[in-house]
Amino acid sequence: MSATMLLLEVSIILSFVFVILFFMYYKYLTVKTGMDNASDESDYYDSSSYFREKRKSNGAISTSAFVLTDSKSIGLRYLMTSLVFFFIAGTFGVIMRVSLIEPTPTLFAHREVLYDILTTEHSILMIYMWAVGSAFGLAYYLLPTFLKIKNDKYGNISSWAYWIYVLGGIFILLSRTSTRWYYYPPLALQLNPYGAGSMNWLAVIGMEMIFIGIAIASITVIRMIIFDRSQEVPMTKMPLFAWGVLFTLIMFLASAPFMMAALVMLFYDFFNPIFFTGVGGSSPISFAELFWVWGHPIVYIAILPQFGLIYEIIPKFTGKKIFSYSSGVLALGLLMPLSELVWGHHLLNSGLGLAWGLFFTTASFAVTIPSAITVFNYIATLWSAEKIRLTVPMLFVINGIFDFIIGGITGVMQSTLVINEEVHGTYWITGHFHFIFMGITTGIAFAAIYMIWPSLTSGRKYDQRLANWHLSLTAIGSFIMSIGWTVGGFLGMPRYVSGYFARFQVYQDIAIAGGVIIGIGQLFFLANLIKSLLEEPSTSPSNVLEEVYKLPSPGAVGGD
Amino acid sequence: MNSKAKIEALWIIGVLVVLVVAAGINIYTTESPNFTIATKETPSSPIPGNTTVVYVEGVQWSWLFTTYNSTGKHTTTDGVTLTVNHTYTFVITSIKGSHQFAVIHDLYIPQFDVQAYAVPGQNNTITFTPIHTGTFIIECVEYCGYLHYEMRGYLTVVA
Missing domain, CATH: 2.60.40.420 (Cupredoxins -  blue copper proteins)
Structure with missing residues (x-):
């Protein structure tokens, strides 16, 4: 085919695309104007909330969430996409785990490449699309109720932020990058399947888009919490979930610029490698440092909102207020500055030396204070309760606290310089953060989803039996998987490898068993969702997490 | 000081003790002749x-x-x-x-x-x-x- 013909075909196709896009925009504008007029006539500031109330959908799962721009609909979008990405990344996780069944990769042709792509996609999508996505979803969904927000007018901006963020996630998925979630150059510059993946540049663009999306959304949510909050909810009586989200997003805005700048520099390096190559005085370690200034706070971004949610969930099943509101706020707040001080503990063996090592390890120990206060607060609340209703969400919370204690203790251990040298880069680390990510991030997100289930499905109940299976398999599977990794890692089993010494076979097998159990467990969640959507509505579409939101006690010393 | 504040003070002190001990062990082990770091x-x-x-x-x-x-x-x-x-x-x-x-x-x-x-x-x-x-x-x-x-x-x- 000649070049002229190709050009002709491309321009014809493009003009069709533009005609279709224009038609869609025209239709959208017509509908939007109609909606605006109708809501104006009924004295509504925001057409989305008017239509949501008129349709009585009350924040249920439906495609209209992608058109409406009120906070609940935005929250639903985040929740839906985060669940989709959770299942995609989870499938990747199970496949890559099973692919490690034998020490030397012979099972598939080029298993190394497959494994590298799967493990990178699994980590990036799980952190940015599931952990952050579900946290944003729950924040947008729950905060308007918790804070009695009437002035919900930044929906358009949130909507833009959402689309940029989701497109970024899709780019990451399409890029088939294999550079690991920390993008260390100069490997990230090797654009071939044996280095960082042929389309790693797309992953860098996608990552930058995710950052831009989260940054815009962060600002709107912070605005929502600080300025749009109803006067009835003073700052000192704000629900702990709102505090958790607020601290998380401030932490995000304080640390993300480092990574955003580093990504731009990395992208420039694709064309003109000057910043991170190790040639001519530049150091690849400087990228690693910029990354971890952001990379450590992100792991707290994945747990802080969930810590706040636990404070909201426990009182619903114990009938008691949180043991100490003020120390809860204090602990969540302390995690914010401390998380910015400990990034060096990811690079202790990179040549930082003893003085820096001692600074970062000591700062890492200090993170124990807020974490332990939080856990003690949960335990004290549970301890002082007369009776605890062991429903599925409550069991998720208890399992989360249990997992967090293990993950936390392994975390304190590995921030000792000597032990860090032994376990850095091994499966110990993987075990440590999977305890926390499976227990807190995933477990609490599911606990909250189960609690708002009647609202999500406009008045349907979830199947207790299936939910129990989901809970048990997730809890047991993640424990088996993480414990296999933790023990194997302590003996020197390296992480992020597609092949391993045969002596580590048994630990890999344990982890494979655990991973498969988790995978089966999530199918029960899917079955539950489908089953309840097929049923007729049988209950009120209100949910226990949002209904009659009671304010927590104003101070710690307030007695009962 | 009521019992609630007491318990809170107790757990903060307990955590601080753990923190100091852990940091002490961390510094102490780096003094050992077998300790080495890049x-x-x-x-x-x-x-x-x-x-x-x-x-x-x-x-x-x-x-x-x-x-x-x-x-x-x-x-x-x-x-x-x-x-x-x-x-x-x-x-x-x-x-x-x-x-x-x-x-x-x-x-x-x-x-x-x-x-x-x-x-x-x-x-x-x-x-x-x-x-x-x-x-x-x-x-x-x-x-x-x-x-x-x-x-x-x-x-x-x-x-």
């Missing part, structure tokens, strides 16, 4: 005492161990033989293979508790003394591409 430096010459310098180079995807003695330069791939109770200084860096740039590796000897990044354009130095004979594994624990997992081998300590 530092960003090239060893000064002359090398003190009976220390042998081993130049370690990470390349995609193998480890090169180079020693110099009276008979000249000796290079081994993915393995090195050391003498027990003799002090070694590893000078670790990364060199480029077939690609335009060298990448970051991480030398890890689990049974010796020795770990140091191999960074392009930077020498990391780590000094240690093997005290047991036998064969030990060495690995690369920083992802460096396709055959990252094959960047491993055995380190032999002889009497």
